[in-house]
Amino acid sequence: MNVPRGTSAHIWSVVNQKGGVGKTTTAVNLATAFAAMGDNVLLIDLDPQGNATTSLGLSSQQREVTVYDAFNGEDDSIAHYIQETYIPGLSILAGSMDLSGIDIELYDRKDKFYILKNKLSYIKDKYQFIIIDCPPSLGFLTVNAMCAATGVLVPLQCEFFALEGLSQLLHTVEKLQANLNPQLEVEGIVLTMFDQRNKLSAQVSEDVREYLGSMVYNTIVPRNVRLSEAPSYGKPALIYDLHCVGSQAYLRLAKEIKVRLLEAV
Numbered sequence: 001m002n003v004p005r006g007t008s009a010h011i012w013s014v015v016n017q018k019g020g021v022g023k024t025t026t027a028v029n030l031a032t033a034f035a036a037m038g039d040n041v042l043l044i045d046l047d048p049q050g051n052a053t054t055s056l057g058l059s060s061q062q063r064e065v066t067v068y069d070a071f072n073g074e075d076d077s078i079a080h081y082i083q084e085t086y087i088p089g090l091s092i093l094a095g096s097m098d099l100s101g102i103d104i105e106l107y108d109r110k111d112k113f114y115i116l117k118n119k120l121s122y123i124k125d126k127y128q129f130i131i132i133d134c135p136p137s138l139g140f141l142t143v144n145a146m147c148a149a150t151g152v153l154v155p156l157q158c159e160f161f162a163l164e165g166l167s168q169l170l171h172t173v174e175k176l177q178a179n180l181n182p183q184l185e186v187e188g189i190v191l192t193m194f195d196q197r198n199k200l201s202a203q204v205s206e207d208v209r210e211y212l213g214s215m216v217y218n219t220i221v222p223r224n225v226r227l228s229e230a231p232s233y234g235k236p237a238l239i240y241d242l243h244c245v246g247s248q249a250y251l252r253l254a255k256e257i258k259v260r261l262l263e264a265v
Contacts, residue, residue, distance in 0.1 A: 009042075009127040010261070011120065012153045012187055013145040017172075018165050019136035021157040022192035025227055025237070027133035028055045029247070030153075032236040033254035035089035039128035042082065044116075045095030046141045052133040053094040056085050057234030066096035071106065071115055077122035087239065095133075103140035112140070113180055117148035138172055146173070147180050151187030155221075156208065158194045158201035163208060188260070190253060192221045219253040221246060 014027040024047065031043040045052040046067060053063065063083075070081040070093060082091050106112050116132075124130060131153075132145040146152060152173055156162055170186065177184050189212060195201045209216050221227075224246030230237040237247045 008150075009124045009130045010151065011124065011130040011132070011149045012151045013132045013134055013142070013149040014153045014155065015134045015138075015142060015146065015169065016155055016165070017136060017138050017142075017169060018157075022155045022190075022221060022227075023136065024051045024055065024133050025231075026153070026155045026190055026192065026221070026250075027131050028052050028231075028236045029227075029238055029250040030254055030257075031090055031129070031131045032087060032238045033250050034129050034131075035087055036238065036251075037254060037258070038089065040089055040091075040126060042091050042093065042123075042127045042130045044093040044130065044132045044145075046099070046116075046145055047095055047133055047135040048097050048099040048141075049135075050095030050097065051231065053092060054234065055231040055236060056087070056090075056092055058083070058085075058092070058094055063094040063096065066094045066098070068096040068098040068102065070119060071099075071102060076119065078119040079123050082123075087236070091127075099135075099141060106140075113143050113147050116144045120148050138169075143176070143180070146176050146184055149181070150183055151185050153187050154189045155192045156189050157192050158198075158204040158220075160200060160204075162204050163211060166208070186215060188257070189216045190219070190221060191216065194220045194222045196222070217253060217256055219249055219256050221249045221253070224249075 014023050016023050031041045035041045043052060065081040070078040082093050084091050134142045134145045156166055173186060191205055222245050224244055226241045226244035227237045227246035230240035233240055241247060
């Protein structure tokens with residue numbers, strides 16, 4: 001299923017200011033699913049923890065260059081900092097612990113919120129999708145990601161206080177639209193870690209859909225042990241166990257996203 005994109009990639013920041021909601025799992029497995037469907041995909045690991053990079057089997061010794069080097073490099077483009085992965089069609093701009101203090105290092109730059117956007121402008125015609133895994137905060141790196149992005153993808157854990165945190169995030173997106181990136185849109189909300197045995201999960205799902213309607217994807221990602229195990233083997237869940245319920249959910253999500261993109265054309 002080919003998605004029309006003109007000459008530019010769909011650039012999506014995977015964002016949630018709360019940790020442990022399936023953000024990196026979503027970024028890695030969605031990128032893998034798109035690549036498996038024949039798209040050229042770039043995954044950018046903006047989280048200093050570098051979990052997305054580790055999930056693709058790149059140890060710290062194997063990270064020839066990282067997103068930190070790209071931010072600080074004199075090259076206008078990030079092309080020299082991108083590495084191929086063992087998954088056909090999927091490339092990565094690796095994460096690095098050095099990102100932890102980058103907001104202080106680049107504080108005086110006039111273009112500090114647009115560094116990633118400017119560097120991506122040289123290579124975005126080479127990909128169908130550019131997926132940016134953001135840190136669990138709304139700081140410098142996440143703002144850079146959202147200034148570079150055309151859309152925001154929000155993984156939302158089916159738990160208490162989910163809607164409260166979501167409201168704060170959507171308010172932040174509105175402020176960024178008004179002040180830094182008028183093209184930014186909320187691409188969609190992915191319900192994650194759904195436990196069908198837990199009535200609260202079902203209630204959160206119902207409340208979020210009532211509040212946000214079609215903004216919420218139909219596909220729900222369940223709690224799944226195989227999803228949790230996969231990163232420790234340096235593999236996306238789709239490679240680790242294609243047939244587990246978590247992998248199948250991300251494949252359905254990728255298909256649903258493509259259908260929505262085609263319908264929007």
